[in-house]
Every structure is written in C-alpha cells, then in structure tokens.
Amino acid sequence: MSSYELPLRLFLAFRVLIDELHAELARQGHPDIRPMHGFVLQAIGAHGTTAVELGRTLGVSKQAAGKTIETLERLGYVERGVDPRDSRRKIVRISSKGYDALAKSARIFDRLRQGWAERLGEERLQALESDLRKVTPQDVWRLDVPGWFGA
Amino acid sequence: MSSYELPLRLFLAFRVLIDELHAELARQGHPDIRPMHGFVLQAIGAHGTTAVELGRTLGVSKQAAGKTIETLERLGYVERGVDPRDSRRKIVRISSKGYDALAKSARIFDRLRQGWAERLGEERLQALESDLRKVTPQDVWRLDVPGWFGA
DNA sequence: ATTTATAGTCAACCAGGTTGTCTATCGTGT
DNA sequence: ACACGATAGACAACCTGGTTGACTATAAAT
DSSP, X not given: OOTTHHHHHHHHHHHHHHHHHHHHHHHTTOTTOOTTHHHHHHHHOTTOBOHHHHHHHHXXXXXXXXXXXXXXXXXXXXXXXXXXXXXXXXXXXXXXXXXXXXXXXXXXXXXXXXXXXXXXXXXXXXXXXXXXXXXXXXXXXXXXXXXXXXX | OOTTHHHHHHHHHHHHHHHHHHHHHHHTTOTTOXXXXXXXXXXXXXXOBOHHHHHHHHTSOHHHHHHHHHHHHHHTSEEEEEETTEEEEEEEEEOHHHHHHHHHHHHHHHHHHHHHHHHHOHHHHHHHHHHXXXXXXXXXXXXXXXXXXXX
C-alpha cells in the first residue's frame, strides 16, 4: 500500500484502543471523561502535582495545564488544596472518582490487550510492544509508579 | 509494564513519524503545512471532492471539512472550481503545490520507514505492519482526526 | 408545480492550545 | 533585615479546528 499506511495504522490502532476504552468507561459510570484525561491523571500521579509541574510534564504551558485541571476538577476527577509549606502552590490530587476511573481504565486496557493477544498471539504482541519501545522515546512519564490502582 | 503502555507507545510512535515528517517538509519548502494536511490531501484524492463528501470521508461535519478546505486553499494546496453538472457543488482539487507536498511526504515516510527497518529488521517491521492491519479497521480514511494531531 | 433533499455558507459556541500581563509569595544576597 | 529576582497561579485576548443550528440556492422526485 502507500507510504502513508504505517503512520496511519499506528494512529488507527491507538484510536481503536481509545475509542473502545471510552465506550466501556461510559458504560461503567464515566460517561463524561474525555480521551487523554486518563493520561493526564497518570501524569498527575499519586503524590499530586501543581499546574506548573504538570505543564512541564506534559510539555504544554502552565496556563493550558491549568485549564485542563479546571476541567478535571469540574468533572470531579481531581481536587485542589493548598501547600502548607508554600502558599503560592495549589496541589492537585486525584480524587477517589479519579482513582476509580484509573483503575477501570487499567482493567479495560488489560482486557483489550488480551483481545489483541488472542488475535495476534502473545508472542507477536510482545514483539510488537518491544519494537514500539525501540522507536519511541524512553522514559515517557513514569508509567510504573506503584500504588496507582488500588482505590 | 503498565496497562497504559501499549496505547501510549502506539501514539508516540505515530507522533515520532509525524514530527519528523513535518520537520523535514519544512526544510523542503513546506513550512506551513500542518499535521494532517497530508492525510486530508490523500482523502481528497486525484479526482477531487466536495466539502460534504470530504466531511463524510473524514468523519467530520461538512462545516469542519469546509474550514479545512478554506485553510488548504489559502495555503495554496488545493483549488476550488464549479461542477458544470450541478451548480451547487464546488469541486476541490489538489494543486501542483499540493501534489508536490504529497510526493515529498511519501518520500519522507519511505525514508523513515527505512530507518525503522534498519533498527528493527525488515522482517520484524513487516510483522508489525501485518499485526497492525489485523487490529485496525479496513476503512482507513474514517479517522475523526480532530484534536489528535496536536503540535 | 410543489415538495423534499442536498451543497455550501454564516453565526454562535466549545475545547484546548498560545502569549502577555499582573499579583502574591518565596528565597537569596548583601 | 530586607530588597529584589524568581516562581505559582490567575486573567485576558487570541488562534485553530471542531460542533450545532439556521439559512439560501439548486437539484430531484412525486
């Protein structure tokens, strides 16, 4: 096929996962969560963060990060509190609803991955994951912080 | 390995290709082309199309398609003419500048794919492409792209 | 001939990004 | 001790690319 196939298929593969995730999340009580909110919650992390910090992590301006936080707060996925040691900072923390969404997302992603493993074979899927790691930047934003999914 | 890694890596792999494409396109005389414009040109095709048709192909509203066409026309990548058999329709055709961008994009994608082939091995890359085809829809052009191309 | 469907445009709105400006607070160097 | 530079957050104006709804012109069907 065309030179466009590889990038397009990568994008479509991503979209397939994200679309199924959100259809399923909607069924499981999170109809208003938007694609990427899960990734933002991941980026916020278990210890909380601030707008400036989140902006740096995600590679956007602090104002953009602030708007996203505002949206997530309005939807109830994060809560904001003050930093007792620095009254300029407002700590953003994942709420219990946020943890619920994260836990459900993780389970759904695992199930979707299982579906792929059945279609491609676990071996081939592991090869695919390994190859993707080789062509993408390492150390994206620490995805393996322990204790993220418990609530 | 978190449940989020697979979708994230797919997205990052896509972004790596798109970012390098546009850096290179800018060097080759197309500094103002935006991520996705190439895909839209592909969707327009050699026979031309209309705003309504393009919207259907891309899975967006006719108004959104119209805005994108307007942008591409302003940048000189497409031209609009009337349909002699239906005076309501305005046919959108790829301009010579548009074809130049498409040809260069194809060459750049091919070169990027070659780089991956050298890093992963041609065999593994073909396996990856084959696996991606198995988990993505056949209808490659319905990719409600909005928002996903970032940058 | 009248009705219905279609193509395109305009307007209002939204999300999420940008830059610039401003205030409050912190931390440091003299 | 304190003045000053750096930082966190908020606000405003603006951009892009989506959305829906309303409207006009034209084509097609009954």
